Structures are given as structure tokens and as C-alpha cells.
Amino acid sequence: MTIGLASWLLNLCTLLVISLPAFILLFWILFLKRGSRLHWWLLPIIIGVLVSSLYAGRFISTRFDESLQGKDLDIVGYIASLPVANGTVTRFDFDVDSPEVGQNESGQYPKKVRLNWYEAPELKVGEYWRMTVRLRQPHGFASAGAFDYEAWLLRQAIQATGYVRSGSLLSGRDLWKYPVHQLRTQLREWLEKTVSPENTGVLTALLLGDKSVITDKQWRMFNETGTTHLMVISGLHIGLMAWLGFSLASLMGRVGVLPLRRFPLPLIKALAGMLFALCYALLAGFSIPVQRALVMTFAALLSPLFGIRASPLTLWLLALAGVLVMDPLAVTSQGFWYSFIAVAALLFGMAGRQGGQHWRIKAFKPQWLVFLLLMPLLLVNGQPVSPFSPLVNLVAIPFIGFGVVPLLLFSALLQFVLPDIASFMLLGVDSLMNAFQWFLQWVSDFMLLIPSRQSADWPAILLAMMGMLLLISPVALRLRWLSPVLLLPLIFPEQHLLPAGQAEVTVLDVGQGLSVLIKTHQHLLVYDTGDRFSERLSAADSVILPVLLLSGVARIDRIMISHGDKDHSGGLLPLLSRYDGTSVISGTDLPQYDGKLAQCMVGDQWQWDGVDFQVLSGGGFRRSNDASCVLKITAGSESILLPGDISERVERHLLDQGSDLESDVLLAAHHGSRFSSSPEFLNSVRPEVVIFSAGFANRFGHPAPETVKRFQKVGAQVYNTASDGSLSLVLGRGNLMVSAYRKKHTHYWWR
Incomplete structure (x- = not known):
């Protein structure tokens, strides 16, 4: 403990020395009269910088020792x-x-x-x-x-x-x-034993904030119908809990069971609402939307007691500051932006007079406001969006917020004192969720989905947001006709196409595995699809699909799997589920894939947009690694060699055949294993750049130190996805340059 305290104090002192100019400016703001009036807006910025710096310094001082x-x-x-x-x-x-x-x-x-x-x-x-x-x-x-x-x-x-x-x-x-986790464990076990399997994940998410049991099919249904937010405990749920506590205290005060002579009823109601909201927030895991809702709820309940009349905008800014003080890295979460932008849309769009509006408009308007402002962000993040989702939420929000959640919480409370009655109530909740999911499944067949626009750049996103702000503005501006114009860059994003004769090669960071994207002017080849980490997660889900969607790729022309090992073929099925009908080529049979499969053969070659593809080896070997498809890609005078997991045996075979191996870029065979990349093979390839696709601190020790030394001996530049992230280069330009993602997008929390 003494060592930890000393480290913290040393870190704080270092921060103070580094931030000395900022502190001088801070004191100048506080004590100089002119400065205090003219530059008070600098104070929150300086405080934010100092809090974030202290947070970063604390993290660096406690980083796990790499040795x-x-x-x-x-x-x-x-x-x-x-x-x-x-x-x-x-x-x-x-x-x-x-x-x-x-x-x-x-x-x-x-x-x-x-x-x-x-x-x-x-x-x-x-x-x-x-x-x-x-x-x-x-x-x-x-x-x-x-x-x-x-x-x-x-x-x-x-x-x-x-x-x-x-x-x-x-x-x-x-x-x-860990009393809260103990309680969460007990409630999760109660849910698993009582409700039907298809509702266990949904009810666990609503009660405990644990979404890990929700199936992929259910997530797709929630995404398509625009009801995913109901499965994430946020302002709706926290506000409901505060209202329940507030109402319960009010009811108890009316029947005379509260000590109103000692404590005023408004104080008791506010504290009860805060207590209910806080308990539910702790039970739900205290996520970012929960933090935002909790801060705003506390401020709204306490402000009248202290005579403070805070505007909604003040509460929003207070919640924003509170969340960032507790967690400066909250800005890295999509939920942070979704949560605060949704509330901002409501505050902005609902401002002004509402008294003359019909009750149907009042009920529908909040859904429409949030939908309009969040739609650009959802589209660029690959989320399916339907214009009918606000209508679905008109039914879904009251059903979940005022029906399912209160009954679920009340039955959870009862199960500690009257377990039989609680289980009976929970079965009723289970039936309600069955009806709810049936309704969503029915409406999902009629939802008109707007295609995602992940390839849009930030100017297009900002213009679209400005267009939506014009639509939801409570003031009757004559500029609303500009909204469709401002949406055009998002609807029709600019296409960034390579010139004919060039090929963009991206070796993706997929951990201990391999996946390479080769893009020409109008075609795309995926060479290997990485590993499958679990039944629900693969390299395709985590890395390949996000990159393709972000690039606006509508189709894949061909998928080549070097061989059937899981770290090369594990992402094939998830990739095909998104790009159905893509032709698949492999050097071996592929486990768990029963679709049409062609085998790569020596001599196979084709040309796309002036770029040549040639198979130098594939199949014909008993060992799966040696049967890898060896592919050479040439654009202009530059080329790259993709050898899969071949060993020295196949390397010698290629040398004996007199294959044209010379390439500017070499993807190291078998992730840099010591049994591949022999000196004779390297002398024939003569690469300027060598790329290792390996997992960070992997248990195989790839790349082997002796293999790295062999590459350094021939004078090649060495890159590794484990330390550099995804690596990109363009063949055919005449100036070979490798772009490393970790160096281009560096953050202090990255190693």
C-alpha cells in the first residue's frame, strides 16, 4: 500500500510540473478580475484536461509489466x-x-x-x-x-x-x-431456473444489465425493429425507478407512516426516488447510459430542495461533465454518443410551446425526434435503420417500461420473502415477453431497412446531422427545405476507387491467424478469414466485416482460403452470411462448410483491372499446412507473395519447379514459424518488406527470433500485426509505403 501511495504521489507531482503553465492560467482566471469575467469559459476546459491527464498518468504507472x-x-x-x-x-x-x-x-x-x-x-x-x-x-x-x-x-x-x-x-x-455481485448472481440463477430459455437472456438484460445471453437471432430482431435500446438499461429504466420510489414515498406519506414532523415530505420523496434509481443502477452494472441518467435524475430531484431551478440544458451539461469526470474514456463508447445525442434531440425538439398539440403528436414526437437525429450515426456505424421503428417503439416502450420492467423488479424483490408468489409472477412476465417477441418477429417482416452508409466521411455525417437539426427544430425556420440537400452526401457517398493497374493490400490484425484484403479498381479478393474464437465470435465479426462495411463494400468477388486450419478459415461462415453467393476456393477441405468449393491448382491465374493473380502452389500435399494456396499478386512492377502456412518442404518444391517467387512484399509463411522462410527461399523472393500476421504474446512464440533474424539479414523491413495493427500498402504506384494502423491512430491506452 505504501509503494502504491508513493507511486500515486510521484505521478501527481510529475503531472503538476508538466501542467504548470495550465495551473498558472487557472490561478490567473480565479484571481484576476478582468480575466475572471472574460475567460471563465476556460476553467472547465482546464479542469477537464487535468482530470484526463491524471487519469492517463495513473494508468501508465500501473500498467502490467511486460516482462x-x-x-x-x-x-x-x-x-x-x-x-x-x-x-x-x-x-x-x-x-x-x-x-x-x-x-x-x-x-x-x-x-x-x-x-x-x-x-x-x-x-x-x-x-x-x-x-x-x-x-x-x-x-x-x-x-x-x-x-x-x-x-x-x-x-x-x-x-x-x-x-x-x-x-x-x-x-x-x-x-x-461483493454484495451487489452476490445479489446479481442469485437473481440470475433464479431467472435461469424459472423462465423459458428463449427469454432468459432478455430478462437477464432487463434486470441485471447482462446482455451476454441474448442470442444473435434476438439481436438481429431488435436491431431490425429499432428496439435495441430497450435491452440496454438507460434513462427510461432509471427514470421509471425514480418515479416508483417517488410515488411510493408519496403514498406512504399520505397514509401517515412517515415521520413528516422531522423530515419534510418533498425531501423524503426525492431521497426515495434517488435510492430506487441508485439501487437499480448498481444492479444493472452502472453502464454509461445509466451513469448519465443517474446524474440527471439526482440533479432534477435535488435542485428544487435547494432552491435551484436548473434548466434541462444545465442538467444535460451536468450529466455530461459527471460522466466524463468518472470516466474520461467514456468518449470511446458508442453508447456515450447515442445516449447524450438522444437526450439532446429531445431537449432541442421538445422546446417551446407544446400545449396546442394533439396527444397523438405528443406521444409520437419524442420517438421521431430521437430517430431523426440518431439515424446518421446509426447508418455510419452499420446499424440497420427503418423509418417504421418510431411506430414500433410507440408500442414497445410502454409495454416494456410500464409493464414488463415493473413486474420483473417487483417479482425479483418478492422472491426473497415470498418465492412461490414471485415465481408465479415471473411466469407471467415470461408470457408477456413471449408475446412481445412474437410481435417484433411479426413486424420485422414488414420493416423497410435503410442500407448502412459506413463509407461516409465526417463532413457528410455532420451535414446530415445539420439537416436533421433543421427538421426537428421547434422554430418554423424557412431553411427546412435545405434538409434533403444536406442529406445527399450521406445518401450518395463519394466513391474512392483505385486507378486501374493498382491493388490495395490490407493485412488485417486478426490476432493469431490470417486475413488479407486485396482490392483493385472494381474487384475484391479476401485471402483467409481469421480464427473463430467462440460459438458467437469470430475474426470476421470483430475485424473483417467492420472494415468491409466501413469501406462501403457491397460484394466480395472471391474468397480464397489457403487451407482448412481454424485460424485461417474460422471466419468464413459469418462472412458468407453477409456476402452470400461469393465463390470459395481452398487448398483443402473446409470443416463445417458444405457449400460449393473449388480447389486452387498450380497454374490458376486471372486478371482484374490490370492486376495479375497467379497460384504457384496448392493441394497435393498430405499435411494441411503444406497444401496452402500460394498466391502471387502483381500490379505494375510491384508484387506481393502470400504463402499461407507452407513449410520448408514446399519452399524447396517451389524452388525446384523454378517458380517466379521474386516479390517486393512477402507475407511470412506460418506466422513466422522457425520451420518456414528458409534462407534459400528468402534469397529467391528477395523481399523489401516482410509482414508477420501473429497474435500478441501468442503461446506459439510467433514470429520465432531466428526467423526474424533471417529476414533482417536480407535487409527487409519487418512489420508485425501484433505490434503494428492492420497494415496497408498499394501495389503499382511505384513508391511502396506501408501504413501501420497503431502508428497512425495512436492512443495512450494502447501498449
């Missing part, structure tokens, strides 16, 4: 979150309780880690375990459109991730440890 990666560490501590089982893997957070275990030279050790345990025993929150683990620094996919996993882990205060090699239970659940 401990890949080593067996013995740690002792508590299960600190609800364990989530996905197939044979169980994921959970672990609070390390032993400072002497896992320390590095500076005295720091990871205090909170996220672990995976294969074929784990039954785990409970609050259990005390001794585990042998292997840890690594947090690391996510660095690619366009990919989820920023490292920022998310930092927001959860998780300092390292890893997996359990072995473990032994030291003591059972400590009922006083």
Missing part, C-alpha cells in the same frame, strides 16, 4: 464478477489479494485481471482461490471499425488478461464480499 508475460504466476484472490460460460470457456474478473505474488521490480502487480478458464469448475462470486495463470497486457484488434477492447478494459480497471492453468479453492463464498 511477466508468458510466465506462470501464482496469484491468490477473489472471483470478482459474474462468471460467464461460453461453450467450454468460462470468463470472469479476479481481484488479486496477495501483493507478494506476481510483483515486478517496481513493486507493482496487477490488482484486477480478466481470466479465461477452459473446462472450469463451477465458480461463484466471492470465492477465494489460488490460481496459476499466464497474464499479458490488455490487447485488442487495431483495425478500422474494430471495437476498442483496450479502452474498454481500462474503463473496467482491468490491468491484465490471461488464462488459468490450474486452481484450487481456498474458501467458499464470502457473503459480505
